Amino acid sequence: MASGMTICATTGMLLALVVTSWAANTSYVDKFQDVTVPGATYTEVTGVSYRLSGSLGNVVGFYIDSVGINHGFVKAGSKIKTIDVPKAIGTRIYGEDQSGELVVGSYRDSNAVEHGFLLAFGKLTTFDVPGAMSTRAYSVNLQNTIAGRYTDKNGMTHGFLQKQGKGQFITLDVKHATFTEIRSVANYPPPMGDMAANFVDASGKEHGEIGQDAIFREQIDFPGAEVTTVNSVAVDGGFFDGYYSATATGPFHGYVWVGKYLNVDFPGSIDTRCNRLDDILHVGGRYTDANGVVHGFTAHVEYRGD
Numbered sequence: 127m128a129s130g131m132t133i134c135a136t137t138g139m140l141l142a143l144v145v146t147s148w149a150a151n152t153s154y155v156d157k158f159q160d161v162t163v164p165g166a167t168y169t170e171v172t173g174v175s176y177r178l179s180g181s182l183g184n185v186v187g188f189y190i191d192s193v194g195i196n197h198g199f200v201k202a203g204s205k206i207k208t209i210d211v212p213k214a215i216g217t218r219i220y221g222e223d224q225s226g227e228l229v230v231g232s233y234r235d236s237n238a239v240e241h242g243f244l245l246a247f248g249k250l251t252t253f254d255v256p257g258a259m260s261t262r263a264y265s266v267n268l269q270n271t272i273a274g275r276y277t278d279k280n281g282m283t284h285g286f287l288q289k290q291g292k293g294q295f296i297t298l299d300v301k302h303a304t305f306t307e308i309r310s311v312a313n314y315p316p317p318m319g320d321m322a323a324n325f326v327d328a329s330g331k332e333h334g335e336i337g338q339d340a341i342f343r344e345q346i347d348f349p350g351a352e353v354t355t356v357n358s359v360a361v362d363g364g365f366f367d368g369y370y371s372a373t374a375t376g377p378f379h380g381y382v383w384v385g386k387y388l389n390v391d392f393p394g395s396i397d398t399r400c401n402r403l404d405d406i407l408h409v410g411g412r413y414t415d416a417n418g419v420v421h422g423f424t425a426h427v428e429y430r431g432d
Contacts, residue, residue: 150430150431151384151385151386151430151431152430153384153385153386153388153427153428153429153430153431154388154427154428154430155382155388155389155390155409155425155426155427155428156425156426156428157424157425157426158392158393158423158424158425159423159424159425160392160421160422160423161185161187161201161410161421161422161423161424162421162422163189163199163206163422164206165191165192166189166190166191166192167190167191167192167194167419168189168190168419168420169187169188169189169190169412169420169421169422170187170188170189170401170411170412170420170422171185171186171187171401171402171410171411171412171422171423171424172186172187172188172218172219172220172221172231172401172402172410173185173186173187173219173220173221173222173229173401173402173410174186174222174402174403174404174408174409174410174424175222175223175224175225175226175404175408176224176404176405176406176408180406182408182424182426183202183226184200184201184202184222184226185200185201185202185410185422185424186198186199186200186201186219186221186222186229187199187201187219187410187422188217188218188219188220188231189422195215195216196216196217196218196234197209197210197216197217198210198217198218198219198229198231199219200219200222200226200229202226209229209245210233211233211243211250211252212250213235213236214233214234214235215234215235215236215238216233216234217231217232217233217243218231218232218233219231220232220262220263220264220265220274221263221264221265221266221310221402222266223266223267223268223313224267224268224313224404224405225268227246227247228244228245228246228247228266228268228270229244229245229246229266230242230243230244230245230263230264230265230266230272230274231243231262231263232261232262232263232274233252239259239260240260240261240262241253241254241260241261242254242255242261242262242263242272242274243263244263244266244272246270253288253293254276255276255286255295255297256295257278257279258276258277258278259276259277259278259279259281260276260277261274261275261276262274262275262276262307264307264308264309264310265308265309265310265311265358266311267311267312267313267319268313269290269313269316269318269319270290271287271288271289271290271311271318271319272287272288272311273285273286273287273288273308273309273310273311273321274286274288274307274308275306275307275308282304282305283305283306283307284297284298284299284306285297285298285299285306285307285308285323286298286308287308287311287318287321287340289318296340298323298340298342299325300323300325300335300342301342302327302328303325303326303327304326304327304328304330305325305326306323306324306325307323307324307325308321308322308323309322309323309324309355309356309357309358310322310357310358310359310402312358312359312360312362312363313405314362314363315338315362315363317339318338318339318340319338319339320336320337320338320359320362320363321336321337321338321340321359322334322335322336322356322357322358322359322366322368323335323336323337323342323356324355324356324357324368330374331352331353331374332353332354332355333345333346333347333354334346334347334354334355334356334366334368335356336356336359336363336366338363346366346368346383348368348370348381348387349387350372351370351371351372352371352372352373352374353370353371353373353374353376353378354368354369354370355368355369355370355399356368357369357400357401357402357403358401358402358403359403360403360404360405360407361405361407364385365382365383365384365403365407365427366382366383366403367380367381367382367383367390367400367401367402367403367409368380368381368400369381369398369399369400369411376397377396377397377414378397378398378399379391379397379398380398380399380400380409380411381400382400382403382407382409382427384407384427384429384431385431388427390409390411390425391413392413392421392423392425394415394416395413395414395415396414396415396416396418397413397414398411398412398413398414398423399411399412399413403427407426407427407429408424408425408426408427409424409425409426409427410422410423410424410425411423
């Protein structure tokens, strides 16, 4: 369990923000901001990045328009740019690297088949795991390693890593799982970074998992939860985020692990889910308002670990 983890941070300007003593951890979550694409019936934030100044950088995600079409978006400051893969019937952005220059996601072709894509410095590349019936990319790091999931011809869903964008796919399955997805791969440590994953066991229960260098290392279950996800890892694997519920059907609550669990519930929401945590602890996700409408959000973890 995460409550027994020992977490060590490496040295450096960024990671100097992190200390290893949890003796008086008074961390909290603040600076909640709504992210709703104008005219959208549904908005979800799936990626956040930061500027060298430490402020929030680009925010990415997807939205559904008034006629039910999915579109990706990139938000830079107050400006929102729609991203659509040419000839696709729907596009979703699921993640970005910390620089904000690499974006990944999936799109559906005219036959409604899902494919992965990478948008790097304005150049679009589409891809599929060989032999897959569908491919979805969730995350990309600064080394251009992509994480995601694919479904094989037997209908089984597996996680994958694509090493440095070179077409070398690695299939990853949690032992005895009936479903595995790799939700994120971090920038550190080399060669392939820490990773966050989710899996479903033989009884149908969903769990989170964290690992490193394409090896699963620890199952994560929020105390007392029926469902737990881990959607990203940050700060050399020491912190992670996701969401949980006491029942299989929700409502869900977001969380961030910073040596202890912090609940993340957007003010006034009836459901909140965290999708991404960056290395200086901006968090992004989605919340459902009292009318049942889903919006994106960002927030920030004020780390007080010593």
